[in-house]
Amino acid sequence: MSQSGTDRIIIFDTxxxxxxxxxxxxxxxxxxxxxxxxxxxxxxxxxEAGFAAASPGDLxxxxxxxxxxxxxxxxxxxxxxxxxxxxxxxxxxDAPRRRCHVFLATSPIHRDFKLKMVKEEIVRRxxxxxxxxxxxxxxxEFSAEDSARTELDFLVEVVERAIEAGATTVNIPDTVxxxxxxxxxxTIRHLKKHVRGxxxxxxxxxxxxxxxxxxxxxxxxxxxGARQVECTINGIGERAGNASLEEIVMxxxxxxxxxxxxxxxxxxxxxxxSRLVAQVTGLHVQRNKAIVGQNxxxxxxxxxxxxxxxxxxxxxxxxxxxxxxxxxxxVLGKHSGRHALKERxxxxxxxxxxxxxxxxxxxxxxxxxxxxxxxxxxxxxxxxHGQILAKGAASWTLEALSTTSxxxxxxxxxxxxxxxxxxxxxxxxxxxxxxxxxxxAIEQVTGIVVKLRxxxxxxxxxxxxxxxxxxLECEHATGVYRGRALSTDIIEGSARAYLEVINRVALKTGxxxxxPLVAQGTP
Ligand code: KIV
Ligand code: ZN
Numbered sequence: 001m002s003q004s005g006t007d008r009i010i011i012f013d014t015x016x017x018x019x020x021x022x023x024x025x026x027x028x029x030x031x032x033x034x035x036x037x038x039x040x041x042x043x044x045x046x047x048e049a050g051f052a053a054a055s056p057g058d059l060x061x062x063x064x065x066x067x068x069x070x071x072x073x074x075x076x077x078x079x080x081x082x083x084x085x086x087x088x089x090x091x092x093x094d095a096p097r098r099r100c101h102v103f104l105a106t107s108p109i110h111r112d113f114k115l116k117m118v119k120e121e122i123v124r125r126x127x128x129x130x131x132x133x134x135x136x137x138x139x140x141e142f143s144a145e146d147s148a149r150t151e152l153d154f155l156v157e158v159v160e161r162a163i164e165a166g167a168t169t170v171n172i173p174d175t176v177x178x179x180x181x182x183x184x185x186x187t188i189r190h191l192k193k194h195v196r197g198x199x200x201x202x203x204x205x206x207x208x209x210x211x212x213x214x215x216x217x218x219x220x221x222x223x224x225g226a227r228q229v230e231c232t233i234n235g236i237g238e239r240a241g242n243a244s245l246e247e248i249v250m251x252x253x254x255x256x257x258x259x260x261x262x263x264x265x266x267x268x269x270x271x272x273x274s275r276l277v278a279q280v281t282g283l284h285v286q287r288n289k290a291i292v293g294q295n296x297x298x299x300x301x302x303x304x305x306x307x308x309x310x311x312x313x314x315x316x317x318x319x320x321x322x323x324x325x326x327x328x329x330x331v332l333g334k335h336s337g338r339h340a341l342k343e344r345x346x347x348x349x350x351x352x353x354x355x356x357x358x359x360x361x362x363x364x365x366x367x368x369x370x371x372x373x374x375x376x377x378x379x380x381x382x383x384x385h386g387q388i389l390a391k392g393a394a395s396w397t398l399e400a401l402s403t404t405s406x407x408x409x410x411x412x413x414x415x416x417x418x419x420x421x422x423x424x425x426x427x428x429x430x431x432x433x434x435x436x437x438x439x440x441a442i443e444q445v446t447g448i449v450v451k452l453r454x455x456x457x458x459x460x461x462x463x464x465x466x467x468x469x470x471x472l473e474c475e476h477a478t479g480v481y482r483g484r485a486l487s488t489d490i491i492e493g494s495a496r497a498y499l500e501v502i503n504r505v506a507l508k509t510g511x512x513x514x515x516p517l518v519a520q521g522t523p
Pocket of ligand 1: 018077103144145146171173174176
């Protein structure tokens, strides 16, 4: 406990590992590095960058994070076997601060049906795994997968033996989101009371959100003495997701009177980080999501608005600025210069390098030609979209687009796209409407066919010339993919969002057959 009477909790972010396990959320190497940089700037203590043995791509990404990110501890997940631990070592050996995270399931259902191992075998494997990891790493975390459904006396035995073998952190996952705050608290309390040596290690909580209780359960564990919380940005993760990082840290900040916990997270970086993760994963944040949803600080009812004007604390327990959520206001226009834009970016919480400011400024000028008034939301969208456009390894980019439609006419579209080799290709198609015609023309050019499952257009700022954000969800034989794009023209936005989906599919499968090459300048 510190002098101020608060205890520091360790924020362990697993957006790049458990978060990436969300259906359709896979990220490429550059996107993972962008997220890792954002997590470092946010101030998390530990970044779980992947599961090195899962694929060569995962190993490469963890290696990239280890080499480029200084500050947080970088970790990789491993099963309790030699091959996995060797892969984690290979991925982490260049990290200035590294941890090996080994796991093994302990619950009866996992023992009997998944692992087909008796209790003695589980204990032996866990001990071996921790010892093998300790041969290479000073910092070793052991997770007893599905702890929340494990018999308490057996959990005590496994955790105790893992500590004896050298684990420095013991993680107690509620893998399937089955626990209630009271039962999870009881588990942590029981371990603290009965595990020999528990006072020498950090107890960690890792909760899934299947019953919508991941944050509540994590906080219940922390109140019993756990000092590490495993969580993800926007709560993304397997099935219903993991505990949401932004909710954990804002609960600690806002209810410090009860929780008496501090952390190293710079809360004003929460909103930009949330937007970045939403963008790179294609996993849209629901409007009413706590802390980072578009409506989190909106006050609709007249009585609330009146209260807010008199004293904002009548209906607001946190200030939007605390989480980096700038209130929408009219800021810049066509004649604004780079300096004004840079100042506004800083006010919005973005510390960009000069080259990135140049890119946003160029995009800003293009937008200002189409749109009279540029709002904070527009600028924020340019940063998020611009970062990806600048660095993402897109297979296809949109060069030109034209559509014809009207009452009684067959909607048709033609598109010209450039592939990764810089070759320009074009296609044309009729469709059920102009957007459908554009999608079909893109399919014709790229040879990649997907099935549209969801299509939404939302206005992200105000005014007749507001930018529309198009979000799509599509199905392909290899999985579910999401795309999102921003434009003052919703047909162009739809084309760009669709191309994002196509590029995600291409990343997984390799580009397919395409339409014939055409000369520069058409259509
Ligand atoms: O949910 C879980 O049990 C996990 C572990 C592998 C830590 O993600
Ligand atoms: Zn998990």
